Amino acid sequence: TLYVEGDLQRSDNSLLSVGVTYAPLLDEHGALKNVIANVRDITNFRQAQELKSTFISIVSHELKTPVALIKGYAGTLRRDDAHWDPSVIQESLAVIEEEADRLTGLIENLLAASKLQAEGMRLTNIGDVDLSMMVRRAIDRFKTQTQTHTLSVTFSPDFPTIQGDEVRLRQVIDNLIGNALKYSPRGGKVSVRGQFDDQQVTVAVSDQGVGLTTDEQERIFERFYRVDDALTRKTQGTGLGLYLARAVVEAHGGQISVQSESGKGSTFTFVLPREQT
Numbered sequence: 001t002l003y004v005e006g007d008l009q010r011s012d013n014s015l016l017s018v019g020v021t022y023a024p025l026l027d028e029h030g031a032l033k034n035v036i037a038n039v040r041d042i043t044n045f046r047q048a049q050e051l052k053s054t055f056i057s058i059v060s061h062e063l064k065t066p067v068a069l070i071k072g073y074a075g076t077l078r079r080d081d082a083h084w085d086p087s088v089i090q091e092s093l094a095v096i097e098e099e100a101d102r103l104t105g106l107i108e109n110l111l112a113a114s115k116l117q118a119e120g121m122r123l124t125n126i127g128d129v130d131l132s133m134m135v136r137r138a139i140d141r142f143k144t145q146t147q148t149h150t151l152s153v154t155f156s157p158d159f160p161t162i163q164g165d166e167v168r169l170r171q172v173i174d175n176l177i178g179n180a181l182k183y184s185p186r187g188g189k190v191s192v193r194g195q196f197d198d199q200q201v202t203v204a205v206s207d208q209g210v211g212l213t214t215d216e217q218e219r220i221f222e223r224f225y226r227v228d229d230a231l232t233r234k235t236q237g238t239g240l241g242l243y244l245a246r247a248v249v250e251a252h253g254g255q256i257s258v259q260s261e262s263g264k265g266s267t268f269t270f271v272l273p274r275e276q277t
């Protein structure tokens, strides 16, 4: 038998990956009578393979940087022939701690993504969540990490507490604000607004960064998808943040969306019901 793989182009230009096995059918004298071709759609298989290699390249790239930093700083501090100033020791230990936290975050995201694929998003701890407070705390934390951005929070007065999973909603907020900073490298305003009505609350995170084309807007919530440009390549990330954010919001019965213009900035908005039914 002979096995070949290839892509067929459909009339709408999309590709269908096929694997074809050719098996000869011989008569009683051994002469070729016919050939049986077995055509299989292997699109899913190909996609799984691509995902696997993306996974491996992202994981190795993203793991290497923090591990190299931790090793470098720890190795330097350990040198017998050097006597470090206490402030140098403190700063080096702070880097080690930050990078270890980054590794933990990365591992948590990878585990969450693989769990999500296996069993769907499960909300474990539903309780009262004060999104306005959560956003203010996040903004205070992010403020210490940037000098080029102006961060602001505007929530309608009497913004209600909602029912939800606090830990997961915090991840969504951190991811959206973190992205707003990461993808506006020249600084600018990052603002978070909160509004509500009888049924639902809306939170919007806006930046004045690089923005996204319409095609990119359609893909950014996919697992491992990252825009293929110079900025994204030098910015740390796995392409899992928005994938997980969407899963969390949808598990609460809400929706997340993006409005953006390339070069001008983006606004990510999520809407959540006030009560979980």
Ligand code: ADP
Pocket (backbone or CB within 6 Å): 175, 179, 180, 183, 184, 207, 209, 210, 211, 212, 220, 225, 226, 227, 228, 232, 236, 237, 238, 239, 240, 241, 242, 243, 265, 266
């Ligand atoms: P990452 O770990 O790469 O930041 P995300 O899932 O959070 O992953 O985002 C996916 C991709 O969407 C990013 O790699 C980036 O290219 C794009 N993106 C996300 N947020 C923004 C934003 N605020 N402005 C421009 N591009 C963004």
